[in-house]
Structure formats: C-alpha cells, structure tokens
Amino acid sequence: MTREDVLARRERRGEILAQIERLQTQIQDIDRWLEAVALIAPDDFLADVLPPNPSSKENADRASVWRQAVEDALGVAERGMLPRDLAAYIRDHGSVEAREKINRNPNGLYNMLARMLDEGLAAKVGDKFYSPALLSKLTESGEINEDAYSDSATGTKAIFIKAFEHHGMMSPKSLMEILRSDPEVGPKLKANPQYGYSTLARLVRQGLLIKEGSIYKLPLKENEPSSVGSLDGSDAELEEEESGLPAFLR
The missing domain is CATH 1.10.3380.30 (Sec63 N-terminal domain-like fold)
Structure with a gap:
C-alpha cells in the first residue's frame, strides 16, 4: 500500500458521497412530486399506481429528526450559522438520534437545510443560515449584512x-x-x-x-512621517x- 493508494481511496469515497447526495436529492424531488399527485388525483386512479409505501413512515421519522435538530439549532442562535456550526451544535446538543445521524451521514444536514429553505422554515444570506424570526430581527436592526458576511472564519x-x-x-x-x-x-x-x-x-x-x-x-x-495628498x-x-x-x- 502506498500513499497514492490512500489518497485515491479517499478521493473515491468523496465521489461516492457526492453521488449519494445527488441521488438523495433526486429521491426527495420525486417524493415531493408523488405527494403532490396524491393530493390532486382521484383515489381510483391511484389505487394501483401509488400503493402504500412501507418505508414512508420510516422516511418521515428520519426527516423529522433532522428537521427538529436544525430547528433547535437555529432557534437558539443569535447570529447566522454556517453548516459546520449547525453540525457542531447537533453533535453537542442534539438528541441521541440526531447525533447518530450527523456522525453517520453529514450530508443529511444539507438535504434538510435545502428542504427547509424551500418550505420557508429557514433562510439563508451569504453562507449563513437563519431562522425566519432571527433574519427579520437582524434585517430590521440593519445588522444582517455585517453578520451574513462576517470575516471571522474567512480571513x-x-x-x-x-x-x-x-x-x-x-x-x-x-x-x-x-x-x-x-x-x-x-x-x-x-x-x-x-x-x-x-x-x-x-x-x-x-x-x-x-x-x-x-x-x-x-x-x-510610530515615527512614520504622515503623507499628504491623495x-x-x-x-x-x-x-x-x-x-x-x-x-x-x-
């Protein structure tokens, strides 16, 4: 085994994670479409087309754990949070289930953030995420630009x-x-x-x-002469x- 082997395997792992994230996003998009169809289509039309999905409750429970974890983190924040800040909060203060999920599949956090943005349950300015209430408060006080683009972590x-x-x-x-x-x-x-x-x-x-x-x-x-003119x-x-x-x- 060489150093190149390790690097190649690590790179491959990153590619697989990216593929998983893309597939999860596609599944979520399809699920939303199917949910919309279920609301508007007649029952007799759906009888054989959309049979009950045994994993639907499991998926809902899994999503609710992520949602609650993100809502809890954004709910106590006084400033915008980067994804890494949210992940750190969940690891330190989240439920047992949430801590297990963030350690096992960190990409689930990004998926839930995207869904909550779509649903208006979270807001994003710059690289930071906010609860709608906090965003409104910072916007009214004029602090939102300075907070959203804070240079504390970027240099x-x-x-x-x-x-x-x-x-x-x-x-x-x-x-x-x-x-x-x-x-x-x-x-x-x-x-x-x-x-x-x-x-x-x-x-x-x-x-x-x-x-x-x-x-x-x-x-x-000190001792530096002042300059004149522009x-x-x-x-x-x-x-x-x-x-x-x-x-x-x-």
Whole structure:
C-alpha cells in the first residue's frame, strides 16, 4: 500500500458521497412530486399506481429528526450559522438520534437545510443560515449584512489590510476594483456590493483603518512621517465618489 493508494481511496469515497447526495436529492424531488399527485388525483386512479409505501413512515421519522435538530439549532442562535456550526451544535446538543445521524451521514444536514429553505422554515444570506424570526430581527436592526458576511472564519479582514499595505491610501472605489479579482472577496462583492463598505466601516470601528475625508488608510506607525495628498486621483473624483457612498461611510 502506498500513499497514492490512500489518497485515491479517499478521493473515491468523496465521489461516492457526492453521488449519494445527488441521488438523495433526486429521491426527495420525486417524493415531493408523488405527494403532490396524491393530493390532486382521484383515489381510483391511484389505487394501483401509488400503493402504500412501507418505508414512508420510516422516511418521515428520519426527516423529522433532522428537521427538529436544525430547528433547535437555529432557534437558539443569535447570529447566522454556517453548516459546520449547525453540525457542531447537533453533535453537542442534539438528541441521541440526531447525533447518530450527523456522525453517520453529514450530508443529511444539507438535504434538510435545502428542504427547509424551500418550505420557508429557514433562510439563508451569504453562507449563513437563519431562522425566519432571527433574519427579520437582524434585517430590521440593519445588522444582517455585517453578520451574513462576517470575516471571522474567512480571513477577509486580512485581505483588506494587505491591499492597503500594498497600495497605500485608497478610495473605496479603488479598493473594490482591486479586490474584485480576489478569489475569496470577489464573489462576495459581486453578490452584495454593500459587503465591501460594511467591511470598511467595521475595520474603522476596530481601529485597523483610518478614514480621512473620502479615503481610507492604515494607521500611522510610530515615527512614520504622515503623507499628504491623495494617491487615487483628483479631489473632484473623490468628492463625486463620496456622494454615492452609504450614509454611514460619509
């Protein structure tokens, strides 16, 4: 046995899990279609077409365990939860049945999340999942963007700081143009342009950036001479850009 054998077997396992997940999704889609047909078709039409399914109760019980586990996790959350956060909560606080399921078939969590999204029992913003009540609360308070795209687990904060270290002081427009090509930040900016401005505001609040007029820069280090002027175009360009910024960044 070689290292390559182990890697190949591990890769094959991942492929099989992906196939299982796709097949489970297809089965769920077919089950939903059949359930819809059962509601609208005459009984005599269904008599020989949809005989009682002995496993239907077992499937329902299995789904109810997943549903309850996810509802419990989202119900106590004060912020959005990544799938790994949900899995960790279920492992630590879930029922015996739920803990067994998350350890035996973690993909079942993704299947249930997809179903709950379809049914309106869960919501998703960015990479995080919410109960509908929590999403409404965070949306009303204006906290949803900052929470949904939190950089606590992604290193986004470091990417922003490195951009300033490399390019110096910048206007938001210049920064966003640079970061659009970043493989981690770029997709987030495309999905939600407000994300970049929220991150800038958070970095200023944390003292990691300084805002002077229409530009942002890193705090001066001790004995470092201050610079004058803008490195990102004329004052007129900055004023024009500033007028289009969200109010909390002006």
